Amino acid sequence: MDYSENASMRGSHLRPPSRITAPGMGLHEMSASDNNARTGGASSMMPPPMKHKPSGLPEPATKRKTLVERAGESTQSNPIALPTSRSVNSAVTNTAQAGPRNTSFSSSISSSSSRNPSTTSRTTSASSTRSVVGSIGRSAGNHLRSRTAMPNNRAVHSSTNGTTRPATAIGDHETSVSDHPVLGKRKAWDTKGRLEDMESLYAQLKGQMDSTTFERNGLEETVNLYKTRHDTKVMLSTTNTALDDSRRAHTHEVDDLTRKHRNEIEDSSDRHRKDRERLRKEAQEELDGLGKEHREEIDKLIRQHKDDLNELENRLKAEIEEQRSQRLKVVQDLSTQIALQQQSTDINISNKNREAQTIREDLSRTASELEQERALNDSLKKKLAEADANNIAIDTSMRTMKAKIDFLESDNQAQSQAFADLNQKLQDAINSANEAQEKLRVEETLRRKLHNQVQELKGNIRVFCRVRPTLDDTEAEAKMTFPDAESDGREVQVQGPEQKSALGKITTATNSFAFDKVFDPTSTNATVFEEISQLVQSALDGYNVCIFCYGQTGSGKTFTMSSSDGMIPRTVAQIYSTAQRLEEKGWRYEMCGSFVEVYNETLNDLLGRADEFDRTDRHKITHDLARGSTELSGVHSVLLDGPQSVEDMLAQASRNRSVAATKANERSSRSHSVFILKLIGTNDATGEKSEGTLNLVDLAGSERLSQSGAEGARLKETQSINKSLSCLGDVIGALGQGKEGGHVPYRNSKLTYLLQQSLGGNSKTLMFVMISPLQLHLSETLTSLKFATKVHNTHIGTAKQQAKVKD
Numbered sequence: 001m002d003y004s005e006n007a008s009m010r011g012s013h014l015r016p017p018s019r020i021t022a023p024g025m026g027l028h029e030m031s032a033s034d035n036n037a038r039t040g041g042a043s044s045m046m047p048p049p050m051k052h053k054p055s056g057l058p059e060p061a062t063k064r065k066t067l068v069e070r071a072g073e074s075t076q077s078n079p080i081a082l083p084t085s086r087s088v089n090s091a092v093t094n095t096a097q098a099g100p101r102n103t104s105f106s107s108s109i110s111s112s113s114s115r116n117p118s119t120t121s122r123t124t125s126a127s128s129t130r131s132v133v134g135s136i137g138r139s140a141g142n143h144l145r146s147r148t149a150m151p152n153n154r155a156v157h158s159s160t161n162g163t164t165r166p167a168t169a170i171g172d173h174e175t176s177v178s179d180h181p182v183l184g185k186r187k188a189w190d191t192k193g194r195l196e197d198m199e200s201l202y203a204q205l206k207g208q209m210d211s212t213t214f215e216r217n218g219l220e221e222t223v224n225l226y227k228t229r230h231d232t233k234v235m236l237s238t239t240n241t242a243l244d245d246s247r248r249a250h251t252h253e254v255d256d257l258t259r260k261h262r263n264e265i266e267d268s269s270d271r272h273r274k275d276r277e278r279l280r281k282e283a284q285e286e287l288d289g290l291g292k293e294h295r296e297e298i299d300k301l302i303r304q305h306k307d308d309l310n311e312l313e314n315r316l317k318a319e320i321e322e323q324r325s326q327r328l329k330v331v332q333d334l335s336t337q338i339a340l341q342q343q344s345t346d347i348n349i350s351n352k353n354r355e356a357q358t359i360r361e362d363l364s365r366t367a368s369e370l371e372q373e374r375a376l377n378d379s380l381k382k383k384l385a386e387a388d389a390n391n392i393a394i395d396t397s398m399r400t401m402k403a404k405i406d407f408l409e410s411d412n413q414a415q416s417q418a419f420a421d422l423n424q425k426l427q428d429a430i431n432s433a434n435e436a437q438e439k440l441r442v443e444e445t446l447r448r449k450l451h452n453q454v455q456e457l458k459g460n461i462r463v464f465c466r467v468r469p470t471l472d473d474t475e476a477e478a479k480m481t482f483p484d485a486e487s488d489g490r491e492v493q494v495q496g497p498e499q500k501s502a503l504g505k506i507t508t509a510t511n512s513f514a515f516d517k518v519f520d521p522t523s524t525n526a527t528v529f530e531e532i533s534q535l536v537q538s539a540l541d542g543y544n545v546c547i548f549c550y551g552q553t554g555s556g557k558t559f560t561m562s563s564s565d566g567m568i569p570r571t572v573a574q575i576y577s578t579a580q581r582l583e584e585k586g587w588r589y590e591m592c593g594s595f596v597e598v599y600n601e602t603l604n605d606l607l608g609r610a611d612e613f614d615r616t617d618r619h620k621i622t623h624d625l626a627r628g629s630t631e632l633s634g635v636h637s638v639l640l641d642g643p644q645s646v647e648d649m650l651a652q653a654s655r656n657r658s659v660a661a662t663k664a665n666e667r668s669s670r671s672h673s674v675f676i677l678k679l680i681g682t683n684d685a686t687g688e689k690s691e692g693t694l695n696l697v698d699l700a701g702s703e704r705l706s707q708s709g710a711e712g713a714r715l716k717e718t719q720s721i722n723k724s725l726s727c728l729g730d731v732i733g734a735l736g737q738g739k740e741g742g743h744v745p746y747r748n749s750k751l752t753y754l755l756q757q758s759l760g761g762n763s764k765t766l767m768f769v770m771i772s773p774l775q776l777h778l779s780e781t782l783t784s785l786k787f788a789t790k791v792h793n794t795h796i797g798t799a800k801q802q803a804k805v806k807d
């Protein structure tokens with residue numbers, strides 16, 4: 001057994017369990033299993049079974065049954081189906097199939113069994129011979145009994161009383177030979193019989209021995225199986241311990257790894273935090289950079305956008321301006337049409353008025369004629385009565401005449417001669433009347449010639465001085481005297497400002513100025529006009545005439561020129577009446593009036609629209625040097641056929657100036673106004689034609705820039721006024737030099753260029769210098785008088801008449 005164990009131990013390579021290695025334990029330990037311990041007799045033959053000691057391994061929940069137990073169960077459940085060695089072998093084989101170690105374990109069992117066939121018998125022989133013999137005897141008896149009940153003589157177990165008993169319970173049948181049921185029946189001398197019985201018994205015993213050997217082998221296999229199981233348990237325990245160690249190690253490792261991982265996580269987190277911080281800083285810096293770039297880009301875009309906007313605005317402004325100009329043009333065209341319609345309407349109205357006037361005159365004439373007719377009728381009635389009376393007287397005288405006829409018939413020849421004489425006298429009278437008419441026409445032409453000769457003798461540029469009256473009694477007057485007012489009225493004396501000499505003596509100088517005519521403050525517009533009416537006549541005669549008023553603001557220029565009884569209305573009235581008068585002499589006149597102003601070197605049409613004022617180059621000035629005429633583009637020219645049309649024209653000009661004055665205060669004072677009257681006369685009888693222009697100019701205030709203290713727009717106005725007045729002086733000065741073909745700087749200002757045809761050799765010029773009587777204006781007064789004196793001392797060449805003779 002020990003050998004077998006050792007062999008199996010060697011074959012299995014498993015560590016032997018500690019219990020098994022204990023001496024004397026071996027098979028007894030296994031034989032003391034619960035199943036084998038059920039037979040009480042066995043205890044006397046075999047060492048007492050060891051109590052089962054706990055192995056230290058945990059017991060399985062349900063204890064696995066041994067093969068013997070299972071075999072017993074099978075026997076109990078089926079007494080006929082006994083376990084065979086094949087089933088044990090198969091169990092062993094099954095166990096062996098579990099692994100190579102079991103295989104070797106099984107083989108070691110079989111080999112040990114085969115190698116030591118005597119081991120079993122020796123072990124059995126270790127019991128006493130008696131017990132063996134008794135046992136053989138009982139076994140043989142049992143065997144015989146059981147052979148009748150059990151067909152299979154190879155069965156290991158016998159079944160008695162329904163219980164399974166292991167065949168190995170040899171000690172169970174231990175009896176003496178004398179008590180043997182078979183051996184006891186032979187006689188003592190029947191040795192042969194006994195020998196036969198012994199042989200038979202021996203055969204049975206041998207069979208049992210074989211069976212027992214076989215069973216023993218099975219049991220050994222079982223023991224080996226248990227050993228294997230035990231080894232397995234030990235292995236399992238070791239494995240569990242190793243597993244626990246491994247688990248602990250694993251736990252430690254896991255802890256270490258966790259710790260390490262945690263540390264790594266913390267490091268990583270720290271790194272990540274630092275990276276995040278760095279990235280955040282970088283991002284912030286990048287963001288700042290981007291923000292800066294973005295802001296610069298935005299600024300750039302804004303600038304570009306502003307440029308675009310400005311460009312767009314300029315373009316839009318240009319478009320708006322263009323549209324505005326187009327619309328203005330349309331409006332202007334419409335205005336022109338309306339003005340033309342208005343003009344034609346005005347003409348129609350004035351025609352109608354004239355017709356009405358004519359009708360009224362006809363009516364009054366008819367009424368007066370009717371009155372005359374009535375008177376005539378009355379007188380005729382009277383005459384009829386007288387005629388009746390006369391009739392009687394005539395009858396009387398007829399009779400007397402008849403008597404006389406009778407008397408005269410005797411002298412008929414003499415009477416015929418008397419009638420012929422009378423006819424001749426009548427014809428002579430008619431002829432002399434025609435001759436007188438013709439002489440009158442010639443004399444008219446001669447008168448014109450003589451008149452203009454007189455004007456030329458007076459000088460082609462004359463200067464009149466007019467001092468306006470004081471308007472407010474509280475204002476201090478300058479000391480002015482008019483020494484020859486009662487006679488020629490050509491001189492004015494003005495006491496200058498006080499001057500302190502080097503010795504401290506205060507003196508005042510009296511300045512004397514002489515002009516063609518001086519009008520004192522008492523002079524009226526009618527008086528003034530008498531003096532200029534002859535110049536107006538010159539315009540009718542085909543001369544270009546220019547009358548302008550010069551003087552500081554408030555000195556009376558507009559009052560003299562444009563007031564209701566000023567020079568302009570009086571001039572037109574005179575021309576109108578003169579033209580009518582000249583109709584008798586064959587002259588028919590056409591009068592056209594224009595009214596313009598020059599403001600800041602820009603020409604404005606005062607008969608046009610105020611909102612079109614101050615547009616540069618709106619009106620262009622062109623001169624026809626051959627005809628000595630001037631054309632103004634886009635300027636309204638109104639046909640003047642009576643005093644009323646002149647009044648309307650002046651009113652419209654005044655309205656426009658007051659509208660424009662909202663833009664620049666006191667506009668009338670700050671601009672030059674020019675009333676242009678064109679007079680075209682034709683004489684069908686003589687074939688004569690005349691074309692003259694009369695310019696009546698109201699100049700802007702001439703106060704000096706240093707004294708006016710003007711600023712801004714007012715400064716520009718003043719500079720413009722001073723420039724044009726200075727240019728006027730230059731033109732007059734150049735004309736005064738009288739050089740043939742010499743340069744006259746007309747183009748230096750708009751005003752002189754406008755008046756080019758009315759200033760100089762081809763025209764008659766009259767300058768009014770207007771004077772304020774106030775002490776306050778003394779300085780400007782003296783300046784104006786000095787300028788006027790210069791002009792007065794200028795001699796301009798002979799004027800030429802623009803008359804043309806019909807072909």
Ligand SMILES: Nc1ncnc2c1ncn2[C@@H]1O[C@H](COP(=O)(O)OP(=O)(O)OP(=O)(O)O)[C@@H](O)[C@H]1O
Pocket residue numbers: 467468469471521523551552553554555556557558559560668669699700701770
């Ligand atoms: N001879 C005069 N008789 C009565 N009043 C006058 C006379 N001359 C001017 N006035 C008055 O003096 C004031 C200023 O005259 P006016 O407006 O004609 O001056 P002006 O020189 O034309 O001024 P401005 O240059 O500003 O047009 C007006 O009230 C006007 O009626």
